[in-house]
Amino acid sequence: MPLNAVEIEGLGKTFPTPSGLSRFAVIKSLSLRIQRGTFASIVGPSGCGKSTLLNIIAGIEPHDLGHVRIIPQDGTNAAARIGYVFQSPRLLNWLSVEDNIKFALEAQTIDRGRWDERVQKYLEMVGLSGQELNYPLKLSGGMQQRVAIARALAIEPDILLMDEPFSHLDEITARKMRVDLMHILEHAQPTILFVTHSLREAVFLSEEVYMMSVKPARIFKHLRVDIPRPREPEDPRLFDLEKGLVKEFFAVLERDQQ
Amino acid sequence: MTKYTLLRLVSIISFLALWRLGSELSSPKILPGPVAIGETIIENFVTPGPEGKTAWFHIGITLARILVTFSIAMLAGITIGLIMGLRRRVELAVGYLIPVALTIPTLLAVFLCVLWFGFSESGGLFAVVLTVTPFVTVNMLAGSKALDKELIDMAQAFKAKRSLLIRKVLIWQLMPYIFSAFRYAFGMTWKIVALAETFGLKFGIGYMFTFWFEQFNMVQVMAWIILFVALMLILEHGLIARVEERVFAWRPVHAL
Numbered sequence: 001m002p003l004n005a006v007e008i009e010g011l012g013k014t015f016p017t018p019s020g021l022s023r024f025a026v027i028k029s030l031s032l033r034i035q036r037g038t039f040a041s042i043v044g045p046s047g048c049g050k051s052t053l054l055n056i057i058a059g060i061e062p063h064d065l066g067h068v069r070i071i072p073q074d075g076t077n078a079a080a081r082i083g084y085v086f087q088s089p090r091l092l093n094w095l096s097v098e099d100n101i102k103f104a105l106e107a108q109t110i111d112r113g114r115w116d117e118r119v120q121k122y123l124e125m126v127g128l129s130g131q132e133l134n135y136p137l138k139l140s141g142g143m144q145q146r147v148a149i150a151r152a153l154a155i156e157p158d159i160l161l162m163d164e165p166f167s168h169l170d171e172i173t174a175r176k177m178r179v180d181l182m183h184i185l186e187h188a189q190p191t192i193l194f195v196t197h198s199l200r201e202a203v204f205l206s207e208e209v210y211m212m213s214v215k216p217a218r219i220f221k222h223l224r225v226d227i228p229r230p231r232e233p234e235d236p237r238l239f240d241l242e243k244g245l246v247k248e249f250f251a252v253l254e255r256d257q258q
Numbered sequence: 259m260t261k262y263t264l265l266r267l268v269s270i271i272s273f274l275a276l277w278r279l280g281s282e283l284s285s286p287k288i289l290p291g292p293v294a295i296g297e298t299i300i301e302n303f304v305t306p307g308p309e310g311k312t313a314w315f316h317i318g319i320t321l322a323r324i325l326v327t328f329s330i331a332m333l334a335g336i337t338i339g340l341i342m343g344l345r346r347r348v349e350l351a352v353g354y355l356i357p358v359a360l361t362i363p364t365l366l367a368v369f370l371c372v373l374w375f376g377f378s379e380s381g382g383l384f385a386v387v388l389t390v391t392p393f394v395t396v397n398m399l400a401g402s403k404a405l406d407k408e409l410i411d412m413a414q415a416f417k418a419k420r421s422l423l424i425r426k427v428l429i430w431q432l433m434p435y436i437f438s439a440f441r442y443a444f445g446m447t448w449k450i451v452a453l454a455e456t457f458g459l460k461f462g463i464g465y466m467f468t469f470w471f472e473q474f475n476m477v478q479v480m481a482w483i484i485l486f487v488a489l490m491l492i493l494e495h496g497l498i499a500r501v502e503e504r505v506f507a508w509r510p511v512h513a514l
Contacts, residue, residue, distance in 0.1 A: 058415040084415040090408055094430040094508045103426055107418035135508040155416070 005191035006034040012065030028216035041194045041202035044212030050195040083152030083160040089144040091136040098132040108155045122150040142173040162194045290477040298481040320462040327386035328447040335394020343402020359392035382454035394439040401435030
């Protein structure tokens with residue numbers, strides 16, 4: 001029996017309507033299990049509540065119904081470590097690259113004696129060795145996002161949440177980042193929950209793809225991508241999978257609108 | 259750079275020449291020349307004047323008063339401003355007091371404190387704190403409204419404790435506001451300290467203005483004014499600007 005890293009049961013979340021008089025459901029009875037060490041993606045259109053879901057898992061936003069459980073890798077009852085990579089890097093621009101990573105390590109109360117080793121290891125992993133003392137605003141957007149990825153990996157999270165992390169980058173940079181992320185995962189095998197609106201990105205990166213519909217968000221399709229890694233972005237099998245999913249997605253959208 | 263230095267040098271020399279000319283055309287009693295003033299300033303440092311004190315003593319007293327009142331006003335303003343900015347209830351409850359405090363004329367605040375405390379040290383210093391604090395508060399209130407919610411969320415996602423959040427996330431975002439408050443409050447503080455010294459406090463540069471004013475000694479009045487201005491310029495540009503440069507080292511330098 002494979003171990004789960006995340007278990008979500010009957011999750012419900014409502015927001016007040018603009019008038020404030022009633023509430024509408026953003027997420028309705030959503031259940032999801034992610035096995036340890038898996039790269040899982042959630043694909044859905046913009047505004048379907050994907051980010052809200054991640055924020056709930058991260059504990060930044062409260063939810064109304066159901067429960068979310070993150071199971072620590074070491075099997076202890078310690079609080080689970082959650083790494084988060086946002087759409088924009090969200091770095092602390094007044095701290096050096098190194099201190100940005102140490103910020104996360106300090107927040108997670110990781111032993112100070114291990115900070116330097118972690119910083120070195122994960123900066124090297126994202127290809128930014130030598131940038132330790134640089135300030136974020138001196139780096140390009142792609143490099144800033146790499147720092148954000150190193151920051152999230154450095155805490156060696158039980159779950160790594162990624163919220164469209166490449167959507168703010170130009171396509172060439174984004175493409176390189178996706179390939180690099182794939183290589184990074186050969187060294188570190190965190191459990192990843194990756195949110196995107198791009199089916200192509202999802203099938204290229206993930207082992208599991210979950211498709212989400214809009215308002216209220218629910219998962220209507222689960223797909224395993226059995227193509228071994230590392231994958232080539234131009235792999236025709238990926239295109240076939242993507243085509244099939246697009247077709248299915250529009251069918252559901254039309255059904256929902258009726 | 260050298261072009262500007264030269265330009266500035268020419269400007270300063272022309273100014274001194276005009277001053278000299280004005281002094282010659284009127285009379286040294288109305289407008290003393292730059293040489294007389296310079297000599298008087300040096301003289302004040304070397305030989306004890308009234309009350310048997312040299313200029314060093316008065317400068318020291320004035321600086322100490324500025325330091326004490328300025329520190330208290332900054333600390334109080336930052337604390338009050340942040341509490342108001344982060345706790346909506348507090349802002350709703352006492353926010354209206356800020357415009358009231360800002361409106362009270364400085365001179366009136368000094369008079370009021372003289373009435374309350376007499377011509378005492380604490381009265382004068384209290385007036386300074388009373389007038390400067392609201393300005394700092396307003397700045398901090400604005401700063402706390404401009405905090406980046408995304409960064410706070412990031413810190414929370416990584417489970418940062420409150421003290422870490424304040425030290426590494428909030429304070430730095432507030433820095434531009436703290437510095438603008440710092441500059442403004444500093445400028446206000448030395449003006450009001452000088453005012454309070456002029457009106458009642460014993461010793462200090464402002465006290466010397468009054469002393470020589472009552473003797474109708476134009477040379478001394480001007481000598482003290484120039485000394486005061488020079489001192490504050492050194493503090494502003496030499497000290498505050500340096501600190502600011504260091505704190506904002508992370509910002510990329512934009513070519514203007």
